[in-house]
Amino acid sequence: MVSRIGYASSIDGGHIDERLDEPVFNPANLEERYGCEDPRLTLLDDKCFMTYTAYTEKLLNAYQIGITSIGTEDFAEKRWNWSKRIFPFPSVRDKNAFIFPKRVDEKHLLFHRIDPDICVAYSEDFKNWTNFKAIIQPRLDKWDNFKVGCGGPPIKVDDGWLFIYHGVDFDRIYRLGVILLDERYPEKILYRSENPILEPKEDYEKYGNVSNVVYSCGNVLVDDKVYIYYGAADAAVCLAIYELNEILP
Numbered sequence: 001m002v003s004r005i006g007y008a009s010s011i012d013g014g015h016i017d018e019r020l021d022e023p024v025f026n027p028a029n030l031e032e033r034y035g036c037e038d039p040r041l042t043l044l045d046d047k048c049f050m051t052y053t054a055y056t057e058k059l060l061n062a063y064q065i066g067i068t069s070i071g072t073e074d075f076a077e078k079r080w081n082w083s084k085r086i087f088p089f090p091s092v093r094d095k096n097a098f099i100f101p102k103r104v105d106e107k108h109l110l111f112h113r114i115d116p117d118i119c120v121a122y123s124e125d126f127k128n129w130t131n132f133k134a135i136i137q138p139r140l141d142k143w144d145n146f147k148v149g150c151g152g153p154p155i156k157v158d159d160g161w162l163f164i165y166h167g168v169d170f171d172r173i174y175r176l177g178v179i180l181l182d183e184r185y186p187e188k189i190l191y192r193s194e195n196p197i198l199e200p201k202e203d204y205e206k207y208g209n210v211s212n213v214v215y216s217c218g219n220v221l222v223d224d225k226v227y228i229y230y231g232a233a234d235a236a237v238c239l240a241i242y243e244l245n246e247i248l249p
Helices: 072-076
Strands: 036-044 047-057 062-071 095-099 108-114 117-123 130-136 147-150 155-157 160-168 174-181 189-192 214-222 225-232 236-243
Touching: 036 095, 036 214, 047 072, 062 072, 062 095, 095 147, 108 147, 117 147, 130 189, 155 214, 160 214, 174 214
Parallel strands: none
Antiparallel strands: 036 047, 047 062, 047 095, 095 108, 108 117, 117 130, 147 160, 155 160, 160 174, 174 189, 214 225, 225 236
């Protein structure tokens, strides 16, 4: 029951062309001795930054954020030369993190989740983080009334940043929703969907290792179509495709 990170690729985004037999990222120290999972990747300059959940102890549910990076050329050539791993908040139960795709005031912006809120923090070196704050909270009268968490890094669109997130209700059902962030001030929320855009309905989403879960770590925009890759019941990787105007007002 130790999680590792693998690699699969697709030319058209929907059909898997290659899936490697061996992991491309393995636990390597005490902070992640019980696994590395939920990778979220951000392209910035000539590097691909990866955040992930590092499990120190699964029985005690002890986890924290890990950060590493790899050169885009190395990634494309499948040379898995990951940089030194950084654990920015030691001993803090923190997950669902990604590096924002653009610097803000010359600083890197980290979105992450400290239960039950989505939070942000700023850094120049990925080690020292400041200006912590919670910016997205559960809504007691909605489908995301228990806790919320990040999906993949947001996508730049005409009106701001399209941000897919997950919400959990008191019955522990995971659903996906949409938030639009301000282009210049990504802490500012311009729109948040009243209803989920995706919820467990198919058998493979309702029954599995963790039932009633749709959970995303990555999304891309292709010709005005939003491709959302998501985990279903912790047992399968799936793809949902939307027209951009379907999910934004």
